[in-house]
Amino acid sequence: MKKLVHCLILSMLLCAIQFVSGQSVDAFIEKAGTLYQSGNLEEAVKVMEEAKEQFSENSTVYSYMGFYKGMQAGNTQNFMEAGELIGTAYEHLDKAVELDLDNPIARFHRGVMGVNVPVFLGKLDQGIKDLEHLAELARKAPDQVPDDLLIPGYNFLGNGYQKQDRNQDAVAAWEKVIALAPGSDMAQNAEKSIAALTASEKESASSEKETKDKIFSSKEVNQLKQKIENDPDDLSLQIKLGKAYIDIKNYEKAKEVLYEVIEQDSTNTEGYKVLMETLGSMAEKGYDEKIYKDTNYRTNLAFEVSRLADEAVAVAPDDPELRLIRGSIDVGMPFFVGKLEQGIDDLNFIINSKADKEIKAEATYWLGMAYKKKAVTNWIKVITEYSGTDASQYAFQSMRPAMEHFDAAEYKKPFVSIDFVLGFQDELAPQTVVWIEDKEGNFVKTVYVSGFSGYAKEKQVNLPTWTEASDFADVDGVTAASIDVGHHIYVWDLKDHNGNTVKDDEYTVNIETAYWPSMEYQMVSAPVNLSSTNKKTVVEEGNVIPYVEVRYFAE
DSSP: HHHHHHHHHHOOTTTTTTGSHHHHHHHHHHHHHHHHTTTOOHHHHHHHHHHHHOOOHHHHHHHHHHHHHHHHHHHOOOEEEEEEEHHHHHHHHHHHHHHHHTTTHHHHHHHHHHHSSOOOOOOOHHHHHHHHHHHHHHHHHHGGOOOHHHHHHHHHHHHHHHTTTTTHHHHHHHHHHHHSSSSHHHHHHHHHHHHHHHHHHHHHHHHHHHHHHHHHHHHHHHHHHEEEHHTTHHHHHHHHHHHHHHHTTTTTHHHHHHHHHHHHHHOOHHHHHHHHHHHHHHHHTTTTTTHHHHHHHHHHHHHHHHHHHHHHHHHTTHHHHHHHHHHHHHHHHHGGGGHHHHHHHHHHHTTTTTTOHHHHHHHHHHHHHHHHHHHHHHHHHHHHHSSSSHHHHHHHHHHHHOOOOOOOOOOOSEEEEEEEOOOOOOOOEEEEEEEEETTOOOOOEEEEEEEEHHHHHHGSSSSSHHHHHHHHOOOTTTTTTOOSEEEEEEEESSTTTOOOOSSSSEEEEEEEEESSSSEEEEEEEEEEEEEEOOOOOEOOOOSSOOOEEEEEOOO
């Protein structure tokens, strides 16, 4: 939802007011816009409610009302509330388009929202159609669509096409941005998007060739494909083919084959089981380059797995293996999927059933994991809602891990060790980065950055200080899996991001971490002097990063 906020802000909220009919309507919209820009979103919504009462058939009034409701959805951390607000936003946006099919503001607002809300909400196709309609309006009547709508409209259209893997269309849309606003920030971002997409396509082509080579060399896959050609109605053969693709880690192909199985037979529980195994394997890969293309990729995958698990259990509700699969999936899902209680019910069902000992044992384990998650959720609530109380400190102490020993003999000198503790655990692992700056504050090197931030780059910024300092100069080589609450040690090899050894001088080690949904955040800086006899610096401040130790090991 945070991405929705950032993207909609870029849409230039106060654009094209002069195209609204009626001075009184203009006044309402201008007043609401002023309130929004001053940070008073709730009052802006109230102003538009008043406008709606007086101008109940005005398309643009409904459009701005829907826009502000979408902004409220982006601001809330409560996913249930966000879902309700998005529903309300679309009620207004749909009404706006219904009242005037060719209102460029209504098409723009609904299009931008459709492109940027998570794909699992099913609004992407409509969003793209709205922005295409906006572009068509501009072609037919250029004076009716101002550049303040058209330029960002093409930009978001490119983003939407990219999510649909329509890469040539995406490039064409971004090229429109460059042509309409040469040299602007939006044009520069479009140029970066084109360059990143081109690089991604080359990498994908190389990966696809490698995958094809694996498939071609897989004797089992080829044999099964031949058998299926001879007997296309034998679904057991297709399930075996899906498993064969899993064995060679071609999960996309396995997913394709197994979806065909359950489309042909929606009661095929074995097909569901293997398909969920496939999606689970895809999720286990962690963050990768797909995140740059679609920052909601893993969110959509989570909801897809959850939906399939529900479908499978509906087919065979008394199957203990299916109930165990769904129960463990629900417990392992991110909190925003909202299936933890259902998972607990499934696991208790198994424990109280006549299932065999192994399945009951596994169910008992996952039930323990479920209650552990509930405990952490309550600690988070204490910390975020009752900050500063003794109980919040007890929660931090309960989360804080024990310190581990660092063995310098394992590393070649000279180097700098960066030893720190993350002392807070949220519903999701935080985004964390460790980087070096020189004494003038110039960026030197990123030592580590969490997977999502490293791969999403400017598409979704969670670590603003590092983002501004580094401009993602060396992110590819140091992006790794997200770390969580615990004791962590990284080593700086005294080289900059170009691979050159730095001179003996003063430097600063920076650690920045950002949590969601609690929004806990902390940044800690520690100096290190490569020419000083003082080899060690310890910083102890705050609760999120309560301990940092930076030590220089000379030759």
